[in-house]
Amino acid sequence: MSHKLIMMALEEDIGDGDVTSEYFIPENRVSRAFVTVRQSGVVSGVELARDVFLEVDSDLDVKMLVEDGSKVGAGAMLLRVEGKARSILTAERTALNFLQRLSGVATMTSRYVDLVKHTRAKILDTRKTTPGYRLLEKKAVKDGGGKNHRIGLFDRAMVKDNHLVAEGKLEQLQEAIRRLKSDKPHVEVELEADNLEQVSDFLTLDGVDHILLDNMGLEELTEAVEMRERAPKARLEASGGVNLETVVGIAETGVDFISVGTLTHSAPSLDIGLDFVNLD
Template sequence: MDEAVSQLIDAALEEDIGPGDLTSEYFVPADAKVRAFVVARDDGVLAGTEVAVEVFRRVSPDIDVQVLVNEGAKVGKGAHVISLTGPARGVLTAERTALNFLQRLSGVATATRRYVDEIADASARILDTRKTTPGWRLLEKAAVVAGGGTNHRMGLYDRVMVKDNHLVAQHDTEALQAAIRRLKEEHPGVEVELEADRLEQVAIFLELEGVDHILLDNMSLMDLTEAVALRGDRLTPRLEASGGVTLETARSIAMTGVDFVSVGAITHSAVALDLGLDFVPLEEE
């Protein structure tokens, strides 16, 4: 498990448990054993199972945790997704933190799958963005993949993305080309993406060397189609449509011929999937 994720789990448990779970300590016998299931209360796509399992195990290594549904699988209302057997105090203490991770990440996966399904008959792919919960980026981007989406850059360090504000500071085309060449020399393998909000910019960027992607920001369907035509039969730069994409507009955008459609909403506005923990008598299967 990534160290950042491990630390996030520790912080979440510390936040919830603090000096101790007083309810379980005073109202649950120390030797009580339980059997429980994490149950889907609604339809969705499952993500975050590894983190949820780790939460239960950190609280009590004596809890037997079994994942019943694969990461990225669709689940229906009432489906059992994780089974738990072991000390009641441990299960109860870990319950909320584990569900918080699982519900949030499954919500991201579910939102992503809706967009992926919406553009299924187009060749474009759904991309995430950096509009993630601080500290949760690795987890939320993994949830995007579980939902069938594709990860954009992880951060400022693994892809150059020259946006409108950067271009205001450096708008000279020759200087832009020189900067791209210098980057490619000093950081071989790092891709370059330039943001365009006008077709005139697209035409200019297509003439530059070393440009791997062009971001088509808030363009109309007509302009997106024209941008694809300007690129012609070239495989690169790849074209990414961005800006205010919704479920209602995603398919029409994808059908213009762009390679990617980026959607910030799949992370910043995802609604948590409703999941709960149901206890059953130990003798029941």
């Protein structure tokens, strides 16, 4: 998947040729450059950026100086690249685009994870990802210390309010869960609860792995946790209204997971650049 994305990204950037490098950089000019972080954060996509350089020119000497998931400060060097200057310049923007975006996701995730590390709550991503980038962005979440929610519609059943309106009776819901577990026992089941009455009902069902507590206040979240402790079947996930100011209070209610769409849909890119240096 990542190779396909690299090829697509290079194709849209290079087109029928890098005219700037072709006409303004001598063909045999050999250079050294470093990919450097301009601000502190957590990096992700270092290996992917390396692959971009090598895809453009397999003769480049590319050395990874840090691993994905590393916390770095401003000025840290991530990659060293040596070889034809034309090749380095042609690959530069595509490599940085991947690296900046994914490192931004990892950095945002780490901020949330650090805030709730004194609690039991784990930070989850969502499916609110850049089309085509889902596996890369979910890896970036893990590099930042978070956990992955379902990858897509195929690996966890998530029964939300619209599904419940269409199929609202508990008996019918229980039968659907039984059929799913029989046909696909590896698939987990999550039910979305908008209120505590639904939480109470869902806790009576067999085969429910997770209950999503949607847009509940702190008192409701705390009560839901107490209800679950009397019948500890499903893990509880808080969702809605989560930001850096509210996440600590949500985590301290005792929920197991907190899903945060911001990790992938609103994380700002980390400032990373490429600098040429004189060869010794």
